[in-house]
Amino acid sequence: MPVHLYWGEDAYRRGQAVEQLRAAVVDPAWEAFNFGRYAGDALIDALNQAASAPFGSGGRLVWVEEARIFSHCPEGELAELARTLPHLHPNGHLLFTLQSKPDGRLKSTKLVAKVGEVREFSLIPPWQEAKLKAQVQQMAQERKVTLSAPALQLLTEAVGNDTRRLDNELEKLALFAQGRSVDAEAVGALVATTAHTSFQLAAALLAGEAATALRVLDELLRRNEPALRIQAVLVNQFRTWLWVRVLIEAGERDTQAIAAAAEIANPGRVYYLQKEVERTSALRLGRVLPILLGLEVALKSGRPERAALESAVLHIVNALR
Incomplete structure (x- = not known):
């Protein structure tokens, strides 16, 4: 079933995932009809749109930001959610995004987790250096940037857990490297090491x-x-x-x-x-x-x-x- 719940404090990576889903589901030519964005207190309107068939080609994406049902779920909204989810249009996607972790004790959270996709986008704590280095390495591979071990260490120290800045710095390094391996000297010259916390x-x-x-x-x-x-x-x-x-x-x-x-x-x-x-x-x-x-x-x-x-x-x- 096309239901998605994205949560976590890393707003940059969460936003990227939203855009990837939007690009995969919605035909740009029909976006004005098939893409809806709702505040967290407008759940009923969002559910009504998600249950309707998309216009033209492509699918429909209905996005609910900071939905309150994952921290406090009134009985009326829970009933409407339970009634609507099994009847979503096959080409309709319902997306919920949250900054904080959803309350796993609530029936609404359990219902969405049971029928949909749940993805976490939490920031890596600054003291977990090994995980930060792994994140830098993974994002570098996605950008096809090869980093030497000293370069990886220096870049990790420079950007910390700021994934938005990391992506920007990797884009810069990719343009500089042109397929070559990036060493610590290049990182030192191109990346401002001002990520003091x-x-x-x-x-x-x-x-x-x-x-x-x-x-x-x-x-x-x-x-x-x-x-x-x-x-x-x-x-x-x-x-x-x-x-x-x-x-x-x-x-x-x-x-x-x-x-x-x-x-x-x-x-x-x-x-x-x-x-x-x-x-x-x-x-x-x-x-x-x-x-x-x-x-x-x-x-x-x-x-x-x-x-x-x-x-x-x-x-x-x-x-x-």
Whole structure:
């Protein structure tokens, strides 16, 4: 049955998948009649159109964005969904897209998953370097770009989990290479290595590398990263590190228990977090959160962002010594 559910925070890859489906289903000459795009609260209208036959050649695609039925499904909409899905036109496709994960407990989610195609487009977390490298390698192969091992490493560090930028950089490298292998020198010359993140800032702070932390902070500010967003990432990261370290010092070794206590969605991440905090203590990590709370107050009180952030960076490095 032609029902599709695409979800995940990677809006670029999700959007590409939507366009691929649209190109495969809808005849451009009849697009005005056979392509419909609806907001999430217009489900009934979308279902009515999806059940009707397409005009002319090609098929019909009805796209519902951020459909509320996957987070809260009123009985009336659920009944209409259950009634309509078995009677969709053979050449009609019904597409749902969501940024967040659909609630798997809802009958609407179970119904769509049972009869349709569900695809996930989640961003790879910045700390999962192996998966990021695999993603770069896969997208490079799709672009027919051959990367040397150093070039792959450098490109991964440069773009992180930004798939839109990765695709643009690979297009640039493909034009440059003209079928030849791309080395690290070419990546360094053509790709701006400015993918510093707040996670890298947190890692530099944890390592006590004040100069590196200030350099990463400068790059983030030059890229207009919101100061409160930087502060929020630091709070979340240091809070997680503190929980993990407290549990380690308490003798806890069960990664599932640590993940549950620290509110870590992926228990597989616990191993890496344990390695990251093995050279510090809960006492030192506990000194950081009050500094970050003071930073939030300073930013919301109108203190100049750069001065407030730089001051916090230096205080955190000192607190972790």
